[in-house]
Amino acid sequence: DSGVTQTPKHLITATGQRVTLRCSPRSGDLSVYWYQQSLDQGLQFLIQYYNGEERAKGNILERFSAQQFPDLHSELNLSSLELGDSALYFCASSVDSGSSYNEQFFGPGTRLTVL
Amino acid sequence: GENVEQHPSTLSVQEGDSAVIKCTYSDSASNYFPWYKQELGKGPQLIIDIRSNVGEKKDQRIAVTLNKTAKHFSLHITETQPEDSAVYFCAASGTGFQKLVFGTGTRLLVSP
Numbered sequence: 001d002s003g004v005t006q007t008p009k010h011l012i013t014a015t016g017q018r019v020t021l022r023c024s025p026r027s028g029d030l031s032v033y034w035y036q037q038s039l040d041q042g043l044q045f046l047i048q049y050y051n052g053e054e055r056a057k058g059n060i061l062e063r064f065s066a067q068q069f070p071d072l073h074s075e076l077n078l079s080s081l082e083l084g085d086s087a088l089y090f091c092a093s094s095v096d097s098g099s100s101y102n103e104q105f106f107g108p109g110t111r112l113t114v115l
Numbered sequence: 116g117e118n119v120e121q122h123p124s125t126l127s128v129q130e131g132d133s134a135v136i137k138c139t140y141s142d143s144a145s146n147y148f149p150w151y152k153q154e155l156g157k158g159p160q161l162i163i164d165i166r167s168n169v170g171e172k173k174d175q176r177i178a179v180t181l182n183k184t185a186k187h188f189s190l191h192i193t194e195t196q197p198e199d200s201a202v203y204f205c206a207a208s209g210t211g212f213q214k215l216v217f218g219t220g221t222r223l224l225v226s227p
Contacts (some may be wrong), residue, residue, distance in 0.1 A: 002158065033214065043159070043204065043217045056214050090158055101147045101166060102208045104215055106158035 003027065004093050004107035012113045018079040021110045025072055025093030031055065032074040033104060034066055037088040049074055050096055081114045088112075117142040119207050121218025129226055134192045136221045138205035141186065145207040148181060148188045149215070153202045162203075163190070195225045 003026035013019055025032050034046040036059075045058035049068035060066075063081075068074045078085060088111050092104040118141040128134050140148075146167035151159035165172045165179045165188065172179050178191040192199055202222050206215040 002160070004158075031212075042219045045214050045216075048212075048214055050212065055212055058214065096212055099211060101164075101210055102213060102215060103147075103149065103161065103164065105161060106151070108158045 002105040002107065004091060004105055006089075006091050006107035006110050008110060009108065010111050010113075012115065013081060014115055015081055015083060017081050017114075018077065019081065019112065021076040021078070021089050021091075021112075023074045023076070023091030023093075023107060025074070025091075026105055029093035029095055029105075030072065031094045031096035032068055032072070033092040033094070034060075034074070034076050035090040035092065035106075037090060037109075039087075043090070046076070078112070083114050086112055086114045117145055117207055117216040119205060119216050119218040121205050121221060123221060124219065125222045125224070127224045127226065128195050130195060130197060132195055132225075134195050134199070134223055134225075136190045136203055136205070136223075137187065138189070138207075138218050139185075139187050140207040140216075142207070142209075143183075143186065144209050146210060147208045148179070149206050149208075150179060150190050151204045151206065151217075153204065153220075155201075159204060192223075195223075197225050197227055199223060200225045 005024045030051045035043045046060040048056040092106045094104045149164035153159045181188045205218040208215045
């Protein structure tokens with residue numbers, strides 16, 4: 001158990017809908033990262049938040065957005081869903097003090113199925 | 116930006132054999148290289164990492180080597196067991212606020 005929690009574990013929805021994925025980082029970790037893993041694909045970095053502020057963006061679609069709250073949990077919002085958005089979505093967290101090495105610990109993921 | 120290549124994409128070995136997975140990276144500023152194991156239906160699990168100030172690190176049956184000059188790093192698993200079967204990912208990063216860049220993964224199958 002990495003200490004990172006994600007809810008829900010599974011999510012089935014229809015095209016055009018909007019969903020919210022939730023992540024709670026390990027105790028003491030200030031950074032949260034979101035990744036997308038499609039079938040037979042590697043881990044694609046979406047976005048990073050550090051202590052409530054957006055830190056880095058990767059291959060995140062404009063239909064997707066995220067935020068990190070004062071209690072450091074994060075939510076990833078996916079809207080106008082398409083079939084191709086079906087994937088595993090992982091959250092990871094790290095201390096990220098600025099001078100530390102970037103050890104990231106992953107949650108169990110949310111499997112999103114868009115029908 | 117950083118680019119990480121990983122080979123092979125699949126690797127089949129017999130139980131007890133050794134397995135080696137190799138990665139190359141492009142950004143000479145990268146100095147942190149973790150390896151993750153992902154079992155079916157689970158999130159990636161950090162199994163070992165190496166920092167640029169060392170050339171080799173070992174943890175029981177797992178070892179990682181780093182050649183900064185050639186920008187290569189490798190994962191070595193000795194005395195493989197069926198429970199080692201999983202997808203393994205390498206990654207590279209700098210220190211501080213820098214995202215990890217992952218390789219494309221290696222599916223390791225250990226046959227009894």
